[in-house]
Amino acid sequence: MKLSSNRSIINWVVILVSFIIVSLILWNTYRFFQKFKDEERIKMENFSEAQRELVKTQDLDGNISELPLTIIQSNTTTPMIIEDSKGVFQSNNVEIRTENNQQYLKKLSEKFAKENTPIQVIYNGEVLSTFYYGNSDLLNKLKYYPLALVLIIVLFLGLIYFFYRSSRIATQNKLWTAMAKETAHQIGTPLSSLIGWAELLKNENVNSTYIEEINNDINRLETITERFSKIGSIPQLTPTDIVQATRNSILYLEARSSQMITFNSKLLEGAVLIDLNEALYSWTIENLIKNSIDAMKGKGDLNIVMEDKPEEVCILISDTGQGLSKKQFNTIFETGYTTKKRGWGLGLSLAKRIIEQYHDGKIKVLSSELGKGTTFQITLKKSI
Numbered sequence: 001m002k003l004s005s006n007r008s009i010i011n012w013v014v015i016l017v018s019f020i021i022v023s024l025i026l027w028n029t030y031r032f033f034q035k036f037k038d039e040e041r042i043k044m045e046n047f048s049e050a051q052r053e054l055v056k057t058q059d060l061d062g063n064i065s066e067l068p069l070t071i072i073q074s075n076t077t078t079p080m081i082i083e084d085s086k087g088v089f090q091s092n093n094v095e096i097r098t099e100n101n102q103q104y105l106k107k108l109s110e111k112f113a114k115e116n117t118p119i120q121v122i123y124n125g126e127v128l129s130t131f132y133y134g135n136s137d138l139l140n141k142l143k144y145y146p147l148a149l150v151l152i153i154v155l156f157l158g159l160i161y162f163f164y165r166s167s168r169i170a171t172q173n174k175l176w177t178a179m180a181k182e183t184a185h186q187i188g189t190p191l192s193s194l195i196g197w198a199e200l201l202k203n204e205n206v207n208s209t210y211i212e213e214i215n216n217d218i219n220r221l222e223t224i225t226e227r228f229s230k231i232g233s234i235p236q237l238t239p240t241d242i243v244q245a246t247r248n249s250i251l252y253l254e255a256r257s258s259q260m261i262t263f264n265s266k267l268l269e270g271a272v273l274i275d276l277n278e279a280l281y282s283w284t285i286e287n288l289i290k291n292s293i294d295a296m297k298g299k300g301d302l303n304i305v306m307e308d309k310p311e312e313v314c315i316l317i318s319d320t321g322q323g324l325s326k327k328q329f330n331t332i333f334e335t336g337y338t339t340k341k342r343g344w345g346l347g348l349s350l351a352k353r354i355i356e357q358y359h360d361g362k363i364k365v366l367s368s369e370l371g372k373g374t375t376f377q378i379t380l381k382k383s384i
Contacts, residue, residue: 012355022153022331029146036139040078041116046132047080048119051129083108108132187225194218220252233275235358239383241305242281242313243267244273249285250304260299268306272313273383280354284363287347288317290374295374296323311382316366324368332365333383355380 061106080092089105096104112118112132119131135143182296198214254263292302300320307314324332355363361380368374 022149025149026146028190029142029149032140033142035133036142040133040136040139043077044080044116044119044131048121048131051131052123077136077138079112079134081105081112083109083130083132085126085128100255108134110164111309181208187221191218191221192223194221216252216305223279223282235280237275237277237359239273240278240281241271241378242276242315243270243272245276245278245281246285246304246306246315249282252287253286253289257293258298261293261296263331264301264303266303266305268313271307274313274380275359275383276380277292277358280358283356284351284378285315285317287351288378291318291347292319292321292374292376295319295323297321300373313382315378315380316375317378318373320373323370323372324365325375326368329365329368 043078055315077093080090081094082090084090089102089109091101091105091108094105094108109118109132112134113135116132119133121128121131157265185304194214195218198211198218201214202211247265250265252264255264289302289304296302303318304315305316305318307316333348352363354363359380361378363376365380366377
């Protein structure tokens with residue numbers, strides 16, 4: 001408990017420190033952006049002052065001063081538009097994209113005016129010209145730097161989340177595997193005792209039908225024990241008649257289900273060999289059938305159909321239950337997901353793992369309609 005509490009505190013400290021670091025980076029980036037923007041403003045004010053001094057020098061002696069001219073010619077990065085007193089526009093570092101350059105420059109000057117406050121060149125109380133300037137390429141790139149930084153951080157946090165989630169799932173899988181193997185071990189003791197009692201009952205001249213049913217349930221418990229013991233390990237697959245394996249599972253559940261459930265089976269004729277672990281395959285079929293019976297609330301029609309294809313065999317299990325919405329088609333196979341008030345949400349998750357990971361097959365919701373029923377499809381490759 002103490003270890004878990006300390007780990008939680010460390011996680012929150014790491015998150016807080018990361019948040020502070022990110023905030024400082026963004027703040028410093030913003031400050032740098034503003035400083036750079038202020039420096040560009042000063043440069044443009046110097047440019048306008050040089051323009052004013054140039055006009056002043058020309059009025060006094062008619063000679064052009066070199067310093068103002070040098071300042072004016074030094075701007076090679078900042079896009080700028082100059083509007084004179086007659087409303088004529090000239091540009092510097094601006095790419096003209098249309099033949100009607102005056103109209104284009106007028107619209108562009110309006111855009112620049114929204115980005116930066118225009119600067120007027122005033123001499124002897126008269127506005128000689130107005131400077132409109134936009135952000136340089138470097139400033140525009142710098143403006144998007146914080147967004148790129150945030151995106152990188154989000155992606156990094158996403159990777160951390162998925163790593164953490166995968167780690168949790170792996171831990172849960174180990175826990176379920178350990179619980180399953182322990183369950184198989186615990187069942188073994190009373191199962192051995194039941195086998196002994198069944199042998200004693202045979203010597204007591206008990207009705208043979210009773211003895212047969214007890215033996216069936218004992219065999220069933222042995223199958224369950226075998227299933228649980230195989231969870232978490234790679235099962236051995238052997239060429240097995242899938243028709244007979246499916247029939248055995250159906251007959252077992254049909255004999256133990258409500259008479260209000262009508263079983264309709266249409267299996268293939270003859271044997272069809274599939275590389276199977278029969279114990280796990282029958283577990284999948286039984287999970288799907290039980291799921292369908294629950295969806296019908298103990299009353300309805302259950303149809304099991306097998307389809308033979310050149311390289312595959314398809315098993316379709318349909319019910320007349322409450323059905324599923326389309327968004328549930330995939331989530332229903334997720335571990336822990338259940339539509340029942342009481343349930344762990346493991347049955348369909350195990351079925352998916354058994355078919356897809358252990359048998360290299362496919363399982364999916366083929367079709368479903370709310371209030372009318374659902375059809376599951378299992379596809380398995382034939383033995384070579």
